Amino acid sequence: xxxxxxxxxxxxxxxxxxxxxxxxxxxxxxxxxxxxxxxxxxxxxxxxxxxxxxxxxxxxxxxxxxxxxxxxxxxxxxxxxxxxxxxxxxxxxxxxxxxxxxxxxxxxxxxxxxxxxxxxxxxxxxxxxxxxxxxxxxxxxxxxxxxxxxxxxxxxxxxxxxxxxxxxxxxxxxxxxxxxxxxxxxxxxxxxxxxxxxxxxxxxxxxxxxxxxxxxxxxxxxxxxxxxxxxxxxxxxxxxxxxxxxxxxxxxxxxxxxxxxxxxxxxxxxxxxxxxxxxxxxxxxxxxxxxxxxxxxxxxxxxxxxxxxxxxxxxxxxxxxxxxxxxxxxxxxxxxxxxxxxxxxxxxxxxxxxxxxxxxxxxxxxxxxxxxxxxxxxxxxxxxxxxxxxxxxxxxxxxxxxxxxxxxxxxxxxxxxxxxxxxxxxxxxxxxxxxxxxxxxxxxxxxxxxxxxxxxxxxxxxxxxxxxxxxxxxxxxxxxxxxxxxxxxxxxxxxxxxxxxxxxxxxxxxxxxxxxxxxxxxxxxxxxxxxxxxxxxxxxxxxxxxxxxxxxxxxxxxxxxxxxxxxxxxxxxxxxxxxxxxxxxxxxxxxxxxxxxxxxxxxxxxxxxxxxxxxxxxxxxxxxxxxxxxxxxxxxxxxxxxxxxxxxxxxxxxxxxxxxxxxxxxxxxxxxxxxxxxxxxxxxxxxxxxxxxxxxxxxxxxxxxxxxxxxxxxxxxxxxxxxxxxxxxxxxxxxxxxxxxxxxxxxxxxxxxxxxxxxxxxxxxxxxxxxxxxxxxxxxxxxxxxxxxxxxxxxxxxxxxxxxxxxxxxxxxxxxxxxxxxxxxxxxx
Amino acid sequence: xxxxxxxxxxxxxxxxxxxxxxxxxxxxxxxxxxxxxxxxxxxxxxxxxxxxxxxxxxxxxxxxxxxxxxxxxxxxxxxxxxxxxxxxxxxxxxxxxxxxxxxxxxxxxxxxxxxxxxxxxxxxxxxx
Numbered sequence: 001x002x003x004x005x006x007x008x009x010x011x012x013x014x015x016x017x018x019x020x021x022x023x024x025x026x027x028x029x030x031x032x033x034x035x036x037x038x039x040x041x042x043x044x045x046x047x048x049x050x051x052x053x054x055x056x057x058x059x060x061x062x063x064x065x066x067x068x069x070x071x072x073x074x075x076x077x078x079x080x081x082x083x084x085x086x087x088x089x090x091x092x093x094x095x096x097x098x099x100x101x102x103x104x105x106x107x108x109x110x111x112x113x114x115x116x117x118x119x120x121x122x123x124x125x126x127x128x129x130x131x132x133x134x135x136x137x138x139x140x141x142x143x144x145x146x147x148x149x150x151x152x153x154x155x156x157x158x159x160x161x162x163x164x165x166x167x168x169x170x171x172x173x174x175x176x177x178x179x180x181x182x183x184x185x186x187x188x189x190x191x192x193x194x195x196x197x198x199x200x201x202x203x204x205x206x207x208x209x210x211x212x213x214x215x216x217x218x219x220x221x222x223x224x225x226x227x228x229x230x231x232x233x234x235x236x237x238x239x240x241x242x243x244x245x246x247x248x249x250x251x252x253x254x255x256x257x258x259x260x261x262x263x264x265x266x267x268x269x270x271x272x273x274x275x276x277x278x279x280x281x282x283x284x285x286x287x288x289x290x291x292x293x294x295x296x297x298x299x300x301x302x303x304x305x306x307x308x309x310x311x312x313x314x315x316x317x318x319x320x321x322x323x324x325x326x327x328x329x330x331x332x333x334x335x336x337x338x339x340x341x342x343x344x345x346x347x348x349x350x351x352x353x354x355x356x357x358x359x360x361x362x363x364x365x366x367x368x369x370x371x372x373x374x375x376x377x378x379x380x381x382x383x384x385x386x387x388x389x390x391x392x393x394x395x396x397x398x399x400x401x402x403x404x405x406x407x408x409x410x411x412x413x414x415x416x417x418x419x420x421x422x423x424x425x426x427x428x429x430x431x432x433x434x435x436x437x438x439x440x441x442x443x444x445x446x447x448x449x450x451x452x453x454x455x456x457x458x459x460x461x462x463x464x465x466x467x468x469x470x471x472x473x474x475x476x477x478x479x480x481x482x483x484x485x486x487x488x489x490x491x492x493x494x495x496x497x498x499x500x501x502x503x504x505x506x507x508x509x510x511x512x513x514x515x516x517x518x519x520x521x522x523x524x525x526x527x528x529x530x531x532x533x534x535x536x537x538x539x540x541x542x543x544x545x546x547x548x549x550x551x552x553x554x555x556x557x558x559x560x561x562x563x564x565x566x567x568x569x570x571x572x573x574x575x576x577x578x579x580x581x582x583x584x585x586x587x588x589x590x591x592x593x594x595x596x597x598x599x600x601x602x603x604x605x606x607x608x609x610x611x612x613x614x615x616x617x618x619x620x621x622x623x624x625x626x627x628x629x630x631x632x633x634x635x636x637x638x639x640x641x642x643x644x645x646x647x648x649x650x651x652x653x654x655x656x657x658x659x660x661x662x663x664x665x666x667x668x669x670x671x672x673x674x675x676x677x678x679x680x681x682x683x684x685x686x687x688x689x690x691x692x693x694x695x696x697x698x699x700x701x702x703x704x705x706x707x708x709x710x711x712x713x714x715x716x717x718x719x720x721x722x723x724x725x726x727x728x729x730x731x732x733x734x735x736x737x738x739x740x741x742x743x744x745x746x747x748x749x750x751x752x753x754x755x756x757x758x759x760x761x762x763x764x765x766x767x768x769x770x771x772x773x774x775x776x777x778x779x780x781x782x783x784x785x786x787x788x789x790x791x792x793x794x795x796x797x798x799x800x801x802x803x804x805x806x807x808x809x810x811x812x813x814x815x816x817x818x819x820x821x822x823x824x825x826x827x828x829x
Numbered sequence: 830x831x832x833x834x835x836x837x838x839x840x841x842x843x844x845x846x847x848x849x850x851x852x853x854x855x856x857x858x859x860x861x862x863x864x865x866x867x868x869x870x871x872x873x874x875x876x877x878x879x880x881x882x883x884x885x886x887x888x889x890x891x892x893x894x895x896x897x898x899x900x901x902x903x904x905x906x907x908x909x910x911x912x913x914x915x916x917x918x919x920x921x922x923x924x925x926x927x928x929x930x931x932x933x934x935x936x937x938x939x940x941x942x943x944x945x946x947x948x949x950x951x952x953x954x955x956x957x
Contacts, residue, residue: 580915583913584913586913587912587913588884588912588913589912590912591912591913591932591933591934592839592841592842592912592933593839593841594933594934595839595841595842595934595935596841596842596844596845597934598934598935598936599845599848599849599936599937602936602937602938603937648934652934656932659913687939687942715919
């Protein structure tokens with residue numbers, strides 16, 4: 001029956017279609033406006049909005065067609081809606097070209113296809129296109145195609161296929177990249193595929209094909225298609241389509257399970273309680289709802305956790321992350337450890353696939369050095385450098401465009417954003433820089449670079465001014481009073497494959513700030529350790545130097561001492577030389593005149609002796625008083641001559657002793673046979689005392705045959721013995737027994753010395769004189785004694801020979817001198 | 830007749846030697862005040878004994894004279910008289926070889942005894 005109203009929805013099936021078309025149309029209409037408003041300059045936005053608008057047009061006007069009750073109205077609306085439909089393939093094609101940036105290359109195609117559309121537009125208002133409308137399936141009216149319509153359908157299919165294939169090719173080509181473009185291509189391909197398959201069912205209806213259920217809901221696919229297109233265009237960061245599908249499917253399924261569980265429980269509760277508690281329907285329903293509500297949330301939470309745990313990577317709780325990170329960073333540790341900590345933290349807690357940290361260190365102030373990375377980066381071409389001590393290192397020099405860019409941006413850089421900029425960049429120089437940055441990102445497998453800015457305290461006292469001049473410039477560019485780039489945190493893609501949202505990057509920026517403080521601390525810590533080590537080393541060096549200095553001072557002291565000694569010895573030697581010079585002079589100048597003098601005296605004495613003889617002869621011939629005078633005169637002569645002789649003898653003795661005393665003997669001690677020395681001394685004594693008419697005493701020498709040689713100077717020792725012998729002779733003058741005994745032996749107490757006992761049978765030395773006998777000037781011989789003899793002996797034996805001499809005596813019995821002299825040891829020389 | 834040559838730069842010593850030896854009938858004495866004169870005396874008279882002071886002046890010194898005599902007239906007995914002699918020279922003299930060593934001042938009897946001994950040893954040497 002005919003309705004009075006123009007439009008009616010006759011069945012629920014139709015209602016489904018209408019709902020689909022309304023949602024599709026309105027959403028796409030608003031999308032068209034929205035996308036256009038978002039960025040009217042962008043050609044992609046513009047073409048999308050036209051495209052979207054065309055679909056919306058078609059969709060909305062189709063509603064009017066399928067719900068109209070009147071034939072003519074339906075026909076009219078069909079024509080109108082097809083206006084939109086005519087432009088769908090063309091604008092789609094155009095859209096694809098713009099998306100693929102082929103709009104310039106294929107502009108003639110585009111223009112041609114627009115011409116086709118215009119052609120179809122014309123034919124639309126003829127019956128060639130839409131022959132008629134008639135009720136079809138649930139629809140009140142639907143298109144009956146004319147021949148132009150068929151052409152249009154093929155045109156539609158052609159263009160949609162071309163476009164889709166183009167998208168497919170683009171998707172395949174960019175499969176390996178993780179660029180925005182790749183994602184978009186992938187999305188567009190799949191959604192276009194879906195959309196056109198879905199949309200294609202509309203054409204099938206024209207040809208009398210209706211697939212139950214599919215056709216009804218197929219237009220929702222078109223809606224989804226439109227929405228996804230908008231999503232692609234509006235967002236430059238978005239998920240991989242596969243993940244979305246996967247997630248949605250699984251989540252829906254699980255949610256369904258959840259729902260059924262809840263429903264089941266509710267039903268059970270209902271029936272159970274209803275059965276046994278006899279509650280009213282209403283109350284039962286309320287109760288079941290309450291139960292459902294109670295169960296719902298915990299079960300949902302549990303399911304979410306489950307899915308997250310086993311299917312998806314859990315979305316990070318950033319508060320927790322930051323809290324833990326802060327705890328981590330609070331430890332002051334060496335830079336290496338700190339950075340490694342942060343990296344492993346990123347990997348584990350922040351659920352990132354790979355990360356690396358470059359830090360500014362004093363060791364190499366020309367750039368940022370790679371301190372830690374997971375996985376470890378061994379080599380990075382173009383960024384390697386030799387590091388003293390630790391072999392090869394990787395460094396981003398401060399001249400790298402990334403650094404400059406970070407200073408400008410003062411914030412994190414994302415790869416996708418970078419790519420966009422690269423695509424948009426017109427100036428080749430900047431494009432090159434951007435490419436370089438992109439290159440770095442790729443090498444480091446980074447999705448984002450987060451800078452760590454810190455204070456500038458360290459810059460002021462940089463000792464390596466020259467090296468860091470470059471970096472100074474870079475820093476200077478950043479401006480004074482501005483914080484400096486301490487490090488860069490390179491983040492790989494998340495394990496969940498989600499791109500980094502702004503929120504994510506903000507969190508990481510905060511982390512980076514904290515890190516930069518931690519880095520600075522770590523660096524200072526490292527420096528402190530280094531300084532400490534240096535100080536320790538300096539300390540030990542100082543100690544070394546000190547001990548060396550002390551040693552040097554000691555040596556200097558010793559040397560001083562030795563010098564003093566040598567000076568003393570030198571003075572001694574000089575003195576001796578002087579003295580010996582003197583003594584030589586003395587010896588020569590006194591002894592020479594002394595010789596004739598003594599002879600003269602002797603001759604005088606002889607002559608006097610003759611004189612006495614003559615007196616004897618002459619005495620009787622002269623007067624008594626003349627005799628007396630003569631005799632007195634002769635006696636006077638004798639007395640005086642004798643005295644003179646005595647005086648001369650004394651002079652001779654003294655000179656001899658004096659000379660011996662100061663004789664500068666060269667220290668050529670030899671091996672001396674004492675027996676020979678004693679024998680020679682005895683000879684000399686006998687010779688010397690010949691004229692003194694002393695009775696020669698008996699000399700007994702008791703020295704064993706194997707008696708060792710003595711280290712000494714023969715002349716000196718001979719002199720010593722001569723002195724002793726002469727003394728003994730004088731001492732024995734009045735003695736009855738005149739014996740000199742010389743014994744030689746070795747005292748076990750002094751095994752390196754020989755012992756000589758020189759014993760005479762003289763009148764002895766009184767006890768009070770014993771200690772004085774060796775004194776210089778001591779003499780008991782009255783006028784005759786010189787007092788030098790024994791002094792000379794002691795001096796010579798002790799000083800020159802390093803021996804010793806001692807005396808003991810018994811009055812009226814005799815005196816014994818004990819002499820010790822060192823045994824000649826050839827090894828010593 | 831035994832000949833004695835005295836070489837000493839002290840005139841007094843030479844004179845006194847002459848005085849001392851005047852009394853000896855079997856000795857003839859010649860004196861020189863320096864080395865070269867002494868050597869020419871030795872050449873001339875071929876003495877049996879030479880009495881030599883090691884300290885001489887005017888060019889040649891005693892040690893040279895001594896070594897000269899030893900070389901050229903090894904049969905001559907040489908007695909060295911000296912007032913003072915340094916160790917070094919003493920050693921030299923010892924090395925060259927002297928037959929007697931007499932220190933000044935000496936008494937007439939001392940010097941005579943020494944000369945007699947030397948003559949004796951010379952005699953013995955000839956016959957030995």
